[in-house]
Amino acid sequence: MRVACIHVPQLALQAVLRRSPQLRGTPVALTEAPIGRTGRAGRAHVVMASAEARRAGVRVGLTAAQAAAVCPGLTLNPRQAADSEAAEAALADLGFAFASHVEREPGRVFIQVDDLGHLYPSEEAVAQVIQQRALRMGLGVRVAIADRKGTARVATRARERVVVPPGMDAAFLAPLALAVLGEPLPAELAEAFGRWGLARVGAFAALPAADVGLRLGPLGARLHRVARADDDEPFLPALPPDAIEEAMALDYAIVEVEPLAFVLRGLCDRLLARLACRSLACVGITLRLALETRTFDVREVNLAAPTREVGPLLQLARLELSRRPPDAGIVGILVVARPARVRGAQLDFLRPAGPAPDRLAATIAKLAALVGPENVGAPRTEDTWREEAVGVTPFAPPGEPPPAASPAAHVMSMRRFRPPEEIEVMLGPEGPAALRGKATTARVTVAAGPYRLSGEWWRPSSRASDHYGDGDGHGDSGFSRDYWDVHASDGALYRLHHDRIGDRWYLDGYYD
Amino acid sequence: MGFPLELLDEALSAKLIPASRLEHEPRRARLSTGVAALDARLGGGWPAASLAELCGRRSAGRTSLLHATLAAAITREQTVALIDTAGAFDPRSAQAAGVTLNRLLWIRLAGEDARSNVVRLGLQAADILIGAGGFGLVVLDFGEQAPRASTAAWLRLRHTAERQGTTALVVALARGAGAAATTAVVLRDARPRFVAEGGPLLAALETHVAVERALGVFPAPANEQGNDVSALCFSVQPALRTS
Numbered sequence: 001m002r003v004a005c006i007h008v009p010q011l012a013l014q015a016v017l018r019r020s021p022q023l024r025g026t027p028v029a030l031t032e033a034p035i036g037r038t039g040r041a042g043r044a045h046v047v048m049a050s051a052e053a054r055r056a057g058v059r060v061g062l063t064a065a066q067a068a069a070v071c072p073g074l075t076l077n078p079r080q081a082a083d084s085e086a087a088e089a090a091l092a093d094l095g096f097a098f099a100s101h102v103e104r105e106p107g108r109v110f111i112q113v114d115d116l117g118h119l120y121p122s123e124e125a126v127a128q129v130i131q132q133r134a135l136r137m138g139l140g141v142r143v144a145i146a147d148r149k150g151t152a153r154v155a156t157r158a159r160e161r162v163v164v165p166p167g168m169d170a171a172f173l174a175p176l177a178l179a180v181l182g183e184p185l186p187a188e189l190a191e192a193f194g195r196w197g198l199a200r201v202g203a204f205a206a207l208p209a210a211d212v213g214l215r216l217g218p219l220g221a222r223l224h225r226v227a228r229a230d231d232d233e234p235f236l237p238a239l240p241p242d243a244i245e246e247a248m249a250l251d252y253a254i255v256e257v258e259p260l261a262f263v264l265r266g267l268c269d270r271l272l273a274r275l276a277c278r279s280l281a282c283v284g285i286t287l288r289l290a291l292e293t294r295t296f297d298v299r300e301v302n303l304a305a306p307t308r309e310v311g312p313l314l315q316l317a318r319l320e321l322s323r324r325p326p327d328a329g330i331v332g333i334l335v336v337a338r339p340a341r342v343r344g345a346q347l348d349f350l351r352p353a354g355p356a357p358d359r360l361a362a363t364i365a366k367l368a369a370l371v372g373p374e375n376v377g378a379p380r381t382e383d384t385w386r387e388e389a390v391g392v393t394p395f396a397p398p399g400e401p402p403p404a405a406s407p408a409a410h411v412m413s414m415r416r417f418r419p420p421e422e423i424e425v426m427l428g429p430e431g432p433a434a435l436r437g438k439a440t441t442a443r444v445t446v447a448a449g450p451y452r453l454s455g456e457w458w459r460p461s462s463r464a465s466d467h468y469g470d471g472d473g474h475g476d477s478g479f480s481r482d483y484w485d486v487h488a489s490d491g492a493l494y495r496l497h498h499d500r501i502g503d504r505w506y507l508d509g510y511y512d
Numbered sequence: 513m514g515f516p517l518e519l520l521d522e523a524l525s526a527k528l529i530p531a532s533r534l535e536h537e538p539r540r541a542r543l544s545t546g547v548a549a550l551d552a553r554l555g556g557g558w559p560a561a562s563l564a565e566l567c568g569r570r571s572a573g574r575t576s577l578l579h580a581t582l583a584a585a586i587t588r589e590q591t592v593a594l595i596d597t598a599g600a601f602d603p604r605s606a607q608a609a610g611v612t613l614n615r616l617l618w619i620r621l622a623g624e625d626a627r628s629n630v631v632r633l634g635l636q637a638a639d640i641l642i643g644a645g646g647f648g649l650v651v652l653d654f655g656e657q658a659p660r661a662s663t664a665a666w667l668r669l670r671h672t673a674e675r676q677g678t679t680a681l682v683v684a685l686a687r688g689a690g691a692a693a694t695t696a697v698v699l700r701d702a703r704p705r706f707v708a709e710g711g712p713l714l715a716a717l718e719t720h721v722a723v724e725r726a727l728g729v730f731p732a733p734a735n736e737q738g739n740d741v742s743a744l745c746f747s748v749q750p751a752l753r754t755s
Contacts, residue, residue: 354646355645355647356645359646363644370633370637371622376618378615379613379618380613380614381603390601390602410745410746411609412605413579413602414575414605415598415602447712448713487704509602512568512572
């Protein structure tokens with residue numbers, strides 16, 4: 001069995017750099033304030049520093065003030081569990097990008113790479129691709145491929161990228177310094193090795209196993225098996241997590257939508273990159289906003305179809321937040337992605353290719369952000385006798401071909417005024433004789449009607465003006481109308497009605 | 513010493529193509545208007561991958577022709593979208609005209625903000641839709657407005673449509689795209705027809721169609737010079753009269 005170990009050195013620091021990529025190449029240090037006996041946080045100390053910071057003299061254990069004095073351009077970040085958890089999850093997703101089974105341990109994952117030989121020319125190429133993929137996800141990783149987990153783990157401590165040839169684990173380990181066996185090596189073992197004059201793994205491996213176990217205990221015996229490349233550590237893969245989430249704790253409360261959208265972009269970018277690792281797309285996100293008032297505001301952002309583009313997702317989230325801003329400043333954000341498989345589109349040689357499902361979803365999301373989600377979709381006739389009633393359903397054209405059209409005569413259509421315009425009508429012996437509205441004043445030359453229509457009598461009657469209040473034809477009360485088709489002197493062919501309950505006239509639209 | 517004319521002919525023959533050997537512009541695919549008479553006038557229908565205009569006054573028959581076009585495109589399994597700037601789309605009459613509603617992407621511009629920026633928002637929505645690719649027909653319905661936009665905006669719309677193979681159809685009160693449109697159809701002189709059945713009863717709308725611009729149609733329609741129009745008739749679906 002060939003195993004690859006993917007290791008993220010200084011995971012907590014890399015997690016910060018992943019969250020804030022602009023800090024790459026600059027001196028950065030992580031600080032942690034120990035909790036004292038009284039339960040209060042003590043002075044913050046440096047627990048991790050980037051290579052740039054270390055070059056400038058920043059060392060682990062310095063107080064934040066000392067570190068800032070040593071390196072004036074230093075960026076100090078408090079260590080956050082959310083960053084590290086997100087980076088750990090991203091590392092696991094990296095593993096799932098290459099294998100269906102992934103074993104996780106803090107800071108590293110193991111995957112089986114036997115089958116990847118069919119996809120890549122060599123194991124060296126596999127290791128290289130893993131590193132490139134990790135870089136795209138904002139992580140710098142070390143990769144080692146070997147026969148055994150123990151060898152691969154040790155190899156990541158020694159080299160950036162290494163492929164140990166099959167059967168050569170012991171030979172590879174022999175010249176390495178003994179310090180690579182641990183992370184770090186326990187003090188009592190290091191002391192014993194010093195006492196015995198051992199410096200290389202090969203010298204340690206040459207010792208008799210029984211005597212090593214007697215003198216160094218179970219830990220020493222296990223390390224000895226690793227050094228001899230005969231450890232029997234099993235590969236224990238875990239199932240991929242159901243929820244893919246990214247979180248961020250904010251230093252200062254955010255109250256406006258624009259800065260929040262800026263933060264969200266980074267989170268969504270990272271989420272989609274992780275989903276892409278598993279060949280998944282996003283069909284929606286859940287935003288869990290931690291507010292200053294120690295409460296949470298939870299929002300759902302849904303997409304019509306899975307997408308891999310961050311733009312539409314962000315636009316919809318921004319729209320949702322601007323429509324109903326949070327009640328207080330936001331101090332933390334958790335974004336949970338709802339993963340979905342992208343539907344494969346089967347093209348047909350004889351049928352026109354429609355928009356690709358993910359492109360269509362992105363397009364609908366963009367349109368929803370432009371005109372509002374309630375104004376984009378497929379039109380729907382409502383189950384009512386009200387002529388003006390209309391609804392919108394999500395646009396999802398069925399896969400089967402549409403029914404063949406009957407060669408019917410050309411049908412006259414209508415354009416509607418929404419809501420219907422209230423007008424004044426002068427009545428003659430044959431019906432309406434003249435009408436006057438905001439933009440229409442005309443004599444009626446021919447009036448056809450009335451066509452009486454009533455319904456929804458079970459609803460309580462109310463003021464007539466309520467009938468069209470929301471413009472979608474869903475009045476709160478029953479209706480009783482007399483419809484007329486009139487040809488007016490301005491050349492138009494109007495459809496109007498007399499509301500018999502409110503005794504008012506309305507212009508519904510015109511035939512066109 | 514005389515110049516050898518044979519050499520000159522030989523040199524020129526590599527550079528020049530005689531008019532008799534010039535190739536015609538490749539025939540453009542067409543999208544049916546849903547009205548056979550108009551299809552015949554337009555050389556098969558609206559030109560695919562281009563910008564076309566359909567204009568006319570109130571009750572001139574534009575919406576009936578538009579619904580016929582939508583129905584024809586959906587029957588041919590095209591993905592179609594309607595940008596309804598006035599919110600005037602009537603699903604019942606569209607359904608009666610043969611439009612399968614769940615295959616139509618309807619975008620309506622509602623609200624005061626949208627109403628005040630109808631042209632800008634409409635063009636923006638059309639740009640998003642056509643730019644996405646895969647749409648056979650995108651209709652930009654300005655209703656009773658004559659859209660005022662820069663020539664650059666119309667040309668951009670046309671070029672996007674050409675690139676994506678989409679027919680962009682602008683429906684408006686009057687022509688606005690000018691030379692950017694490859695086809696312009698204007699409906700005018702419409703008259704309703706009533707029948708007497710106890711009282712007057714609306715039966716049909718008779719209108720006249722004039723093809724004011726039709727690039728790529730050979731020979732050009734006679735009325736492109738403004739001297740001929742043909743009649744169309746749209747009848748009332750009985751269900752519409754009383755819902």
